[in-house]
Amino acid sequence: MSLLEYFKSTKPNSAKIAKERLQILVSHERSARNKPDYLPALQKELLNVIKKYVQVDQKDISINYESDEKQETLELNIILPDNL
Amino acid sequence: MSRIIVVTSGKGGVGKTTTSAAMGMGLAKKGHKTAVIDFDVGLRNLDLILGCERRVVYDFVNIINGEATLNQALIKDKRCDKLYILPASQTRDKDALTLDGVEKVLEELKESFDYIICDSPAGIERGAHLAMYFADDAFIVTNPEVSSVRDSDRMLGILSSKSKRAENNETPIKEYLLLSRYNPARVKLGEMLSVEDVQEILSLDLLGVVPESKAVLNASNSGTPVILDEASDAGKAYADIVSRYLGEEVPQRFIYEKKKGLFGRLFRG
Numbered sequence: 001m002s003l004l005e006y007f008k009s010t011k012p013n014s015a016k017i018a019k020e021r022l023q024i025l026v027s028h029e030r031s032a033r034n035k036p037d038y039l040p041a042l043q044k045e046l047l048n049v050i051k052k053y054v055q056v057d058q059k060d061i062s063i064n065y066e067s068d069e070k071q072e073t074l075e076l077n078i079i080l081p082d083n084l
Numbered sequence: 085m086s087r088i089i090v091v092t093s094g095k096g097g098v099g100k101t102t103t104s105a106a107m108g109m110g111l112a113k114k115g116h117k118t119a120v121i122d123f124d125v126g127l128r129n130l131d132l133i134l135g136c137e138r139r140v141v142y143d144f145v146n147i148i149n150g151e152a153t154l155n156q157a158l159i160k161d162k163r164c165d166k167l168y169i170l171p172a173s174q175t176r177d178k179d180a181l182t183l184d185g186v187e188k189v190l191e192e193l194k195e196s197f198d199y200i201i202c203d204s205p206a207g208i209e210r211g212a213h214l215a216m217y218f219a220d221d222a223f224i225v226t227n228p229e230v231s232s233v234r235d236s237d238r239m240l241g242i243l244s245s246k247s248k249r250a251e252n253n254e255t256p257i258k259e260y261l262l263l264s265r266y267n268p269a270r271v272k273l274g275e276m277l278s279v280e281d282v283q284e285i286l287s288l289d290l291l292g293v294v295p296e297s298k299a300v301l302n303a304s305n306s307g308t309p310v311i312l313d314e315a316s317d318a319g320k321a322y323a324d325i326v327s328r329y330l331g332e333e334v335p336q337r338f339i340y341e342k343k344k345g346l347f348g349r350l351f352r353g
Contacts, residue, residue, distance in 0.1 A: 013274035014274065014275055015271070015281065016274065018229075018230050018277055018281075019277060019281045019285065022230055022277075025234060026233075026285055029237065029238070030237070030241070
């Protein structure tokens with residue numbers, strides 16, 4: 001290590017890492033906080049209903065909930081198999 | 085008009101009881117009749133921090149169960165006649181506090197007190213829920229440390245959805261950030277989250293910073309609220325916080341490291 005590098009290398013700023021981790025975590029938790037808690041159950045029941053008619057997998061169904069001041073949106077996305 | 089203040093944090097050990105005791109004494113010393121209530125059923129400690137542990141006869145649960153009147157259970161502070169303490173029960177029955185019971189006690193206190201401070205237990209269980217449910221103002225006690233900041237944010241979510249004000253669509257609880265155990269020297273070195281960092285993450289109004297201080301342990305050892313140690317940094321910080329809460333313009337202190345004078349530099353290194 002050259003002398004220049006020795007002076008350049010400062011200790012990692014752990015407070016900065018803490019802040020970044022918290023910002024990501026807090027925004028994630030805040031978005032989850034406003035979702036209705038029936039979503040997982042709804043997803044499971046929908047899956048069972050759809051399975052009666054089409055063979056789909058758990059991963060092929062996604063439910064997304066978003067809300068802003070004006071409206072709440074419940075988005076249901078089902079990926080149907082190719083060989084229908 | 086009396087105000088109900090909840091001192092809360094989510095995480096334990098960040099300074100809720102220290103803050104409740106200091107704020108209670110500070111408001112009382114400014115002439116406001118103040119009651120401090122310990123909501124930590126089973127783990128009573130506010131009495132110890134305020135130095136009245138040997139004067140506890142009846143407690144919060146006794147009043148709710150009709151075994152004592154409010155006046156019998158309230159302990160008048162010996163140093164300030166405007167300060168009263170309502171101790172928690174040491175019962176192991178976690179369901180001893182009820183929503184109706186708490187509401188009745190608070191309504192009765194509101195008739196004669198200016199400020200009612202609810203010292204919340206840690207966690208988000210029943211005691212913490214009841215402590216914040218009827219609040220008008222909330223002091224969020226946070227340490228500049230990841231788990232404390234995260235838990236504070238969780239608590240903010242609960243305040244804005246599970247409180248009486250939220251459920252009745254009234255003006256939301258006024259939330260204030262109280263950053264405790266702050267070490268400006270470590271912040272400067274990049275080893276600790278700064279006031280600005282915590283404020284940015286939680287988006288809260290800063291009521292004040294309490295520096296990490298030896299005075300806090302000394303005060304609790306002797307059962308004296310740290311605000312009475314007027315020469316100490318923590319004592320001064322809490323005095324500022326009380327004034328700010330009451331609407332006085334007091335500049336923030338203890339955020340930056342004190343600059344050492346020439347003599348300080350020469351002789352203390």
